[in-house]
Amino acid sequence: MAKPLRGGSPRDVKPADLVKWLRSLDRKTVIQWTIIGGALVAFIFFFFLPILGQNSQLLNEKKMLQFMIQQASAKIARISEMKKQKELYGARISGIRGQFFETEQKDELIKIISSVARTTGVRISASEPSKKNVELPPPFGGQYETVSYELIVEGSYHDLGMFINGLERYAKHFVIFELHIAKEKREEARLLESTFTLTAFVKRLPGAPEEPSMPQIPPIIPGMEGMVPGGFPPREK
Secondary structure: OOOOOOOOOHHHOOHHHHHHHHHHOOHHHHHHHHHHHHHHHHHHHHHHHHHHHHHHHHHHHHHHHHHHHHHHHHHHHHHHHHHHHHHHHHHHHHHHHOOOEOHHHHHHHHHHHHHHHHHHOOEEEEEEEEOOOOOOOOOOOOOEEEEEEEEEEEEOHHHHHHHHHHHHOOOOOEEEEEEEEEEEEEOOOOEEEEEEEEEEEEEOOOOOOOOOEOOOOOOOOOOOOOOEEEOOOOOOO
């Protein structure tokens, strides 16, 4: 067996004593220590450190997975709300589409206008197609076209108000532009004359050009007898 080095402290150990002590060690003991030391070093570098790095990576992946699960849970919780919003949006779009005229109603617009006029007691004295164009926001822009008329109507102040209100409250969507009410045309009858442009939105035929449509006015419409299509005074140039 090797004898321990003599000396009070490591500073008192001389190199010669260290060499002498190493020579006195049993070769078998040295080999055992070397094997144990090599095994310890191999354990640290080839097992402990890789495991430590892998654990750190697994912890990071665990945190990332937890974050992704939280995000997925939040999205799943919003699915029902998103479905409700989709249904509400779909119902709103459907309701708005229902306010536009169908393609086959395009030639009936002037009849609808004359019916409202007859109901409210006003007389349409002149009318002509107009190129008035109104741009619609998405998703309606390319699906509907504008059909406009310039009208001159006569009636009392009350009847004219009822006529305009009747058009604006009609089940389908009419828009009134450039409304002007002149002075009393016939003082004895207290009749007023009003001019305005009336625009309707009609479903566009597939492949139809995106330009304002020029409607055709039927020659005779119930309630508009005696009215000459056109009938507008010459416009100032």
